[in-house]
Amino acid sequence: MLQYFRGSIIFTIVCMGLAAWYGISSSGSLEGTLQVLWIVAVLSVLEISLSFDNAVVNATVLKNMDEIWQKRFLTWGMAIAVFGMRVIFPLSIVAIAAGLGPIETVNLSLNQPQEYERIVSSAHIGIAGFGGAFLAMVGLKFFFDHDKDIHWVKWVEARLAKFSAVPSVEIAPLLLCIWGISHLLPEADALTFVVAGMLGIVTFIGVEAIGTVLNLREEAARARGEVIRSGLGGFLYLQVLDSSFSFDGVIGAFALSNNMIVIALGLSIGAMFVRSMTIMLVKKGTLSEYRYLEHGAFWAIIALAAIMLLSARFHIPETVTGLIGATLIGISLWGSVRHNKKVNAAQSG
Secondary structure, eight states, rough: HHHHHHHHHHHHHHHHHHHHHHHHHHHSSHHHHHHHHHHHHHHHHHHHHSSSHHHHHHHHHHTTTTTHHHHOOOOHHHIIIIIIIIIIHHHHHHHHTOOHHHHHHHHHHHHHHHHHHHHHHHHHHHHHHHHHHHHHHHHHHHHSOTTTTOOOOHHHHHHHHTTTTTTTTTTHHHHHHHHHHHTTTTTTHHHHHHHHHHHHHHHHHHHHHHHHHHHHHHHHHHHHHHHOOOOOHHHHHHHHHHHHHHHHHHHGGGGTOOOOHHHHHHHHHHHHHHHHHHHHHHHHTHHHTTHHHHHHHHHHHHHHHHHHHHTTTTTTOHHHHHHHHHHHHHHHHHHHHHHHHHHHHHHHH
């Protein structure tokens, strides 16, 4: 177990050291330093608890990728996750919304954290629409699959699999949900929400298309006898997927701190552990051993997508989001264990 998390533990020690140094530099007191360390620790735990379903879904993609791309997921992917989503993403929101340049935006985040938080939070409607729509497509695509023959909640999943004979049927209920929620919002916010939701759907289709094109090229190359180390399409898909999962964590982090450095350190620790968890699930073959675990993760994704979409109108605490995801995964794990016991009993009997 330790071998999978060694890098994450070292990364955590480095980040906590940086947090301690920043706490001392900014506050000049032991109390201020301990407060920074505490917030970083809480943010890292929050990120892990919200993203366990992300790890399971990542593992379903990563298990079909070559080892070299699995390693790149931990290296290149980690850089994208830390600097892209936890630092560049919120800075970009502020820069676009306030019409500031990169340097002015960084100065604003460091010297006027309250204003920085206000601008980032003001973009929540668009983030909720885009991220919720993309995640909903990820979850619905799993269940609207004609080739899917293992069902956990059979009376629902079996019917959804039958409807998959209709091309792109999963888009219809999602568009109706986006349209319905938009009617609960003020007119200006409703337009932002609908456009963001449509862009989320288009982004999912675009990522799927890129992955399909890359896979077709790899299959053609193999047919010519070339050695192919596949994984680029899956890698791109994982980065977009991870970004969508990160939206609620980045926005929710402002409930604990409006300091860009503190938020980046805390969420980065959580992101690193999620990646290590993903690699562990792949290497240990956990998804094969527990047949319903994957189903629980995708149900959790649909729940997270629904919460993200509804958050455009209603405030839903991050704790609720984490508990729903953990509960669904826990129940699916319990169902998998029961199934394994029945199979073993039948074989021994």
